[in-house]
Amino acid sequence: MMRNRLLAALTGDDRQSLQLCMVDMVLPRGLELSLPNDPVEYCYFPTAGIISTVVVSPKGNQAEIGIVGREGMSPSSAVSGVDRNPFRTVMQLDGRGWRIRREDFLRNLEERPSMRGILLRWVQAFSCQIAFTALSQSVHNVDERLARWILMCHDRVEGERLALTHEFLAIMLAVRRASVTNALHVLEGNGFIYSQRGVIIMRDRAALQAFAADAYGECEREYSRLFTVQSQAVGVP
Structure with a gap:
């Protein structure tokens, strides 16, 4: 547990x-x-x-x-x-x-x-x-929003492989699958990730986070603020 x-x-x-x-x-x-x-x-x-x-x-x-x-x-x-x-x-x-x-x-x-x-x-x-x-x-482009979701998913798994289908990514971003493909090409072209059928592999998380800019990080900091005391008490990172 x-x-x-x-x-x-x-x-x-x-x-x-x-x-x-x-x-x-x-x-x-x-x-x-x-x-x-x-x-x-x-x-x-x-x-x-x-x-x-x-x-x-x-x-x-x-x-x-x-x-x-x-x-x-x-x-x-x-x-x-x-x-x-x-x-x-x-x-x-x-x-x-x-x-x-x-x-x-x-x-x-x-x-x-x-x-x-x-x-x-x-x-x-x-x-x-x-x-x-x-x-x-409302305020970020599709490439930044995709970077945010990939980072959030990466936070919640072990390892660098994310089994994310284009269908789920399209729902994540509320866009058509063609827009997902284009955004993946941008992130892959910059060397942040490697994308193949149904799998995204993280290559450079720090660079991806910098690319996401203020699309990522605020709700993560709020979670940390709310749970730091409890996490330290039970030895959870």
């Missing part, structure tokens, strides 16, 4: 209480964890892989608003007691994690104020990510 930073930040008693209600499971890429406006049955705490949170319009248009890896849980709306939302959550990269029924999760939050405090910090962190995604979609 310590591989998930939220679970690691909990007290031992809080973590044990949750674990009694949890199931450790494989989360393969493409697995849909929740659908728009359907009742949320489970909450997930990934220990590997990436969950994509996608907003879906009534006409079926989609755009990614946030991602969750081992630093958090999904859906964040469950923390406030909301039983459904207009989002689709799906595994973007193969992973593993802990699953808990929403009612068991809410019962623990109600009974354990210290746990609720940690999870409310996560709601703030994820809300910040959504806000900066909206800002980036």
